[in-house]
Amino acid sequence: MPRHPEKAARPDNPSPRKPPWLRVKAPGSPEYHATRRLMRELQLHTVCEEAACPNIGECWKERHATVMILGAVCTRACTFCNVATGRPDRLDPHEPERVGEAVTKLGLAHIVVTSVDRDDLADGGAGHFARTIAAIRHAAPDTTIEVLVPDFLHKDGAIETVVAARPDVLNHNLETVPRLYAEVRPGARYFHSLRLLDQAKRLEPSLFTKSGLMVGLGEETGEVRQVMDDLRAAQVDFLTIGQYLQPTAKHHRVDRFVTPEEFASYRRQALGKGFLMVSAAPLTRSSYHAGDDFARLKAAREGAVSSVIPADAGTQGERRAASSGPPLSRG
Numbered sequence: 001m002p003r004h005p006e007k008a009a010r011p012d013n014p015s016p017r018k019p020p021w022l023r024v025k026a027p028g029s030p031e032y033h034a035t036r037r038l039m040r041e042l043q044l045h046t047v048c049e050e051a052a053c054p055n056i057g058e059c060w061k062e063r064h065a066t067v068m069i070l071g072a073v074c075t076r077a078c079t080f081c082n083v084a085t086g087r088p089d090r091l092d093p094h095e096p097e098r099v100g101e102a103v104t105k106l107g108l109a110h111i112v113v114t115s116v117d118r119d120d121l122a123d124g125g126a127g128h129f130a131r132t133i134a135a136i137r138h139a140a141p142d143t144t145i146e147v148l149v150p151d152f153l154h155k156d157g158a159i160e161t162v163v164a165a166r167p168d169v170l171n172h173n174l175e176t177v178p179r180l181y182a183e184v185r186p187g188a189r190y191f192h193s194l195r196l197l198d199q200a201k202r203l204e205p206s207l208f209t210k211s212g213l214m215v216g217l218g219e220e221t222g223e224v225r226q227v228m229d230d231l232r233a234a235q236v237d238f239l240t241i242g243q244y245l246q247p248t249a250k251h252h253r254v255d256r257f258v259t260p261e262e263f264a265s266y267r268r269q270a271l272g273k274g275f276l277m278v279s280a281a282p283l284t285r286s287s288y289h290a291g292d293d294f295a296r297l298k299a300a301r302e303g304a305v306s307s308v309i310p311a312d313a314g315t316q317g318e319r320r321a322a323s324s325g326p327p328l329s330r331g
């Protein structure tokens with residue numbers, strides 16, 4: 001079976017030569033190989049490999065792998081994505097425990113768990129996410145958990161199930177600007193994705209929410225700024241912006257390479273709009289340096305809260321409760 005049967009008949013989009021700021025070293029450290037072996041032993045998939053992430057050499061050297069649950073085959077066919085499309089695998093009920101075991105063996109202080117889209121499942125895979133969170137908590141109670149979820153095809157109760165499992169960070173990527181959805185994420189709807197983020201925050205205001213965009217797909221800078229405003233209206237805390245890279249000639253074309261200076265400008269603008277944290281750089285990916293970013297995110301919230309709560313306001317307990325409330329706008 002070809003990996004992307006739906007893309008096979010498409011004309012080739014030649015990939016432009018990468019600029020120097022996107023060139024990375026080929027992976028090959030002993031730690032990289034050890035991480036790879038462990039994933040094979042535990043029969044786990046990673047988005048690092050499935051999405052052909054350029055950061056794999058660096059992340060896996062630190063043993064930071066992003067686990068992809070619910071199988072390796074996706075029911076959608078986004079034009080940017082390298083994950084295989086087709087008839088999905090049977091759900092593996094023991095996968096959550098193996099993810100817990102991987103977290104313990106890798107010694108991770110923070111784990112990112114993502115998945116393929118499973119539109120074929122009654123709950124879109126939300127229950128499996130919840131079981132995976134529980135299994136990680138059981139195996140590694142001190143590890144913080146970030147989930148990068150699909151839109152669950154807006155199935156009733158799906159996002160409630162994931163939020164009730166109490167991850168530390170809930171991420172759902174918008175990926176691109178609304179005008180490009182039909183060609184980039186044909187199975188998704190921009191406002192459904194936005195609503196999912198908004199709903200997650202309303203269900204649990206202390207939850208950190210996060211979203212990401214790829215640039216270089218043909219978007220205009222004004223459209224990116226509008227997405228930032230939409231995300232802030234949904235009270236999203238953390239925004240990531242990275243360069244889209246074309247996995248094969250059959251994937252969506254790279255419209256252009258956004259310069260490091262433009263990324264720095266996006267970062268400044270996003271911070272000005274009130275995000276607690278922004279990571280915007282050519283090689284930024286949702287899960288890149290996610291552990292360090294989570295520590296900064298917590299510190300940013302605590303700093304934002306303490307700057308508006310006078311030291312003598314209420315008891316210590318009341319101040320602590322306030323500091324885990326919704327983020328305060330810095331814009």
Ligand code: SF4
Pocket residue numbers: 047048049053054055056057059060064065066285286287288289
């Ligand atoms: S950036 Fe994320 S997906 Fe890429 S290698 Fe690192 S952990 Fe994996």
